[in-house]
Amino acid sequence: MMKIRKMVTLWVLATLLYVxxxxxxxxxxxxxxxxxxxxxxxxxxxxxxxxxxxxxxQWFFMTPLLLGDAPIVGxxxxxxxxxxxxxxxxxxxxxxxxxxxxxxxxxxxxTCQIYAGTACIILPVLGDITxxxxxxxx
Amino acid sequence: MLYFKHxxxxxxxxxxxxxxxxxxxxxxxxxxxSGQAQVAMENSGTIFIKNLTLGSDNxxxxxxxxxxxxxxxxxxxxxxxxxEKSTYFGPDTRRAVIKFQxxxxxxVLYPSGLTKGTGFVGPSTRAKLNELAKNLNLQQNxxxxxxxxxxxxxxxxxxxxLRALLGVGARVQVNMAENYQVSPQGTLVLAGSGFLPNQNTxxxxxxxxxxxxxxxxxxxxxxxxxxxISLGKHSVWVTNSNGSSRNPATEIYFVVTENxxxxxxxxxxxPDFAAQDEEIIxxxxxxxxxxxxxxxxxxxxxxxxxxxxDTLRVNLSSFPVMAALASNPELKGTRYNVAMYVQNxxxxxxxxxxxxxxxx
Numbered sequence: 409m410m411k412i413r414k415m416v417t418l419w420v421l422a423t424l425l426y427v428x429x430x431x432x433x434x435x436x437x438x439x440x441x442x443x444x445x446x447x448x449x450x451x452x453x454x455x456x457x458x459x460x461x462x463x464x465x466q467w468f469f470m471t472p473l474l475l476g477d478a479p480i481v482g483x484x485x486x487x488x489x490x491x492x493x494x495x496x497x498x499x500x501x502x503x504x505x506x507x508x509x510x511x512x513x514x515x516x517x518x519t520c521q522i523y524a525g526t527a528c529i530i531l532p533v534l535g536d537i538t539x540x541x542x543x544x545x546x
Numbered sequence: 547m548l549y550f551k552h553x554x555x556x557x558x559x560x561x562x563x564x565x566x567x568x569x570x571x572x573x574x575x576x577x578x579x580s581g582q583a584q585v586a587m588e589n590s591g592t593i594f595i596k597n598l599t600l601g602s603d604n605x606x607x608x609x610x611x612x613x614x615x616x617x618x619x620x621x622x623x624x625x626x627x628x629x630e631k632s633t634y635f636g637p638d639t640r641r642a643v644i645k646f647q648x649x650x651x652x653x654v655l656y657p658s659g660l661t662k663g664t665g666f667v668g669p670s671t672r673a674k675l676n677e678l679a680k681n682l683n684l685q686q687n688x689x690x691x692x693x694x695x696x697x698x699x700x701x702x703x704x705x706x707x708l709r710a711l712l713g714v715g716a717r718v719q720v721n722m723a724e725n726y727q728v729s730p731q732g733t734l735v736l737a738g739s740g741f742l743p744n745q746n747t748x749x750x751x752x753x754x755x756x757x758x759x760x761x762x763x764x765x766x767x768x769x770x771x772x773x774x775i776s777l778g779k780h781s782v783w784v785t786n787s788n789g790s791s792r793n794p795a796t797e798i799y800f801v802v803t804e805n806x807x808x809x810x811x812x813x814x815x816x817p818d819f820a821a822q823d824e825e826i827i828x829x830x831x832x833x834x835x836x837x838x839x840x841x842x843x844x845x846x847x848x849x850x851x852x853x854x855x856d857t858l859r860v861n862l863s864s865f866p867v868m869a870a871l872a873s874n875p876e877l878k879g880t881r882y883n884v885a886m887y888v889q890n891x892x893x894x895x896x897x898x899x900x901x902x903x904x905x906x
Contacts, residue, residue, distance in 0.1 A: 445597050445666065454870035455845070461721070461796050469843075471870050471877060481871060481882050481905075482659050483843055516658050516668030524841045524889045526799040527722030532657040532843060532885040532898060 446512040446538045449484070450474040453505045461521035461528035464489055468503070473534070484513055485520040486537045503540055511540035593679045598667035602635040610667065611639060613678050620646040640665035650674050656900045659883050718746075718788040720798045724766075726893025727806035730775065734800055736767040737896075740788045747785045749792070750775065759784075777802050807892045808832050812899035819881065819904040820862055822872040826901075828858040834890040841894075842886040844868060844903075858888070862903060871905050880905045 451470035459465040466486045472479030486503060491511075503509060517536035521528045593609055611632060615621045622642040644663030647654045654670045655661060667675070718740035728734050736748070741761035748756040754772045761767050767784065779801050783792035791798075810832040820826050828840075833852035840847045840858075845866030850858050862868055871877055882905070885898035 445599060445668065454874075455867050457845070461719075461793075469867050469870065471874050472880075479876060479880070480659075481877060481880055514668070515660075515664070515666070516670045518657065518669060521721065522841060523796040524887060524894050525839065526726060526889070527894045528719075528796060528798070529722070529841060529887050529894060530657075530898070531841070532659070534659045 446514045447475070447535075448511070449513050449535075449537075450508070450510045451484075452508050453503065456505045457522070457531075459485065459520035459531065460523040462519055465519050466503075467520045467522075467531055467533065468509075468537075470509075475534075483520075483531070483533045484535055484537050485517065485533045486540070487519065491537055491540050503537075509537075509540055511537055513537050594667070594672040594675050597669070597672070598635055600635055600637070600640050600665065603633055605633060607635045607639065608632045609679065610635070610643075610675065613675050614639070614642045614646055616678070617646075617649075619649055643667060643671070646674075647671055652900070656883060657885065657898065718784050718786055718791045720782065720784050720791045722798060722894060722896075723782065723800035724809070724896060725800075725806065726809055727801045727803050728771065729804065729806050730777065730802055731771055731773055732802075732806070734769045734771055734782070736769065736782065736784065736798075737765065738767070738784070738791065739765055740786070740791075741765065741767050741784065742786045742788065745786055749783050749785065751780050751782075771802065775802055777804070801891075809893035810838070810888045810890055810895050812886060812888055812895055815886070815899060815901040819902055821904060821906040822868050823861065823863050825859055825861045828860070828886070828888070829856060830858070830888065830895075831856060832890075832892045833858055833888065834892060838888055838890045840886060840888055843884050877905045 451473040453468045454471040455469040457467040457469075459467055464487065466488070467483055468486050469481070469483050471481045473482050473484070474480075488503070513535040515535040518530050518532060519536050520531045520533055522531050594606060596606065598606060598610060611622055620642055622638050625638055625641070644665045647663030647665075651661070651663075654674050655663065658670055718738070720736050720738040722737050724735040724737050725732075741764050743762070743764075744758060744760045746759045746761060746767060748759055748767065748769045750756070750772070754775060756769050756772065759767055759769055779799055781797045781799055783790060783798065785791070808831070810830060812828055812830040814829045816827050816829075817824070833855045835855070836849065836851045838850045838852055838858055840850065840860065842865060844862070845868075847860055847864045850860055852858050863872075871880075871882070881902050883900055883902050885900055887895045887898055889895070
């Protein structure tokens, strides 16, 4: 009896949290018609900067950043509250400078804003990380 | 076993009718809220609120085609025997989207480090489409008098409170005063997000309140300054049913002055494809003799002097990211699109200036 009660309570709380949180998150991560709009990436984080106006998002500069055949360099944004290592595919979660990352990103998202003394400005990125793993264990 | 479980559940809900009622109420509340949240999003001043790609089939695609077909350079050209239905995003639409992205590459592609169109309608493409749709009068939801908009206030407030509690979702934010220096009794233009069509309250220093300020786009507010405001620097924030934009760590400021200067602007950066240890020359307007700060995707460099107010000189090696780029031999020959803003006592440049460097 207690078990069922706990299960029902947990289910209700989980649903409450999911439904409340999911509309904006879904709008950013996937298309409503079910098509995944994310792409794979790999790369080395050489520099990290907090997006002070859009905390807790971080700005990762990747050297190199591997999106296709040729290595490039460039920044991605990363929200540790939104990107969680739930999936075993993306294990060894430790997104910090000095580590190699493997994951998926959504191109075009501009979520990083930094404070520039009197105003908040968008710091352009190549995309927003939606799933992540690293070569290092925590 | 199933029957037993069923009985147990039934007993549970009978014995706990109050809790059962609470659960049902909670579900109804949550579902109502998620629906209202969608209404609020759709009324926030944008038509294209979701990404579109090959295979999408919905009414947004029809609107997308309307915008694309409004310009002969981006119109959807039929290539196959079968014509795409109006709500379907097929190969013809994708080709038109690529043309659109390349036509507006400065705002759609370059900020994302892209030079060629992808055919994927993501956030930057949607932003440009929304801007054009607004000019084409395709935005039925922009009107202040829209009855749906005026009905969302109470539920918005509940959503805002819950989301603020959880730290997620739509919220009001002020990014900058677009005219950083403004004359007394002038009009201050605030850029941000989450502004409502009406019932925004602008707070100045916590001393002055300007109520019921409207926003047609949800991203811009025009405020007539109170007559009694003093000369000097003031902080500003906005409250509405989406919450408060105030963050003490990132206060937004403007200056009231008799002789307002315009915000700094970068007009060129030379040379093209500068190397990691080269000096770059930044040309522009409204630079100050000292105290010019550069905010870039190479990191930030502060307190640069300007000769004549139109030139800044800085060596690329001064930027924090350059060391990591220069030390990696695998990156030789790599080009990187840099975005740069300049900030000084005249304000901050409204848009990033894009230029390209090359690792040698």
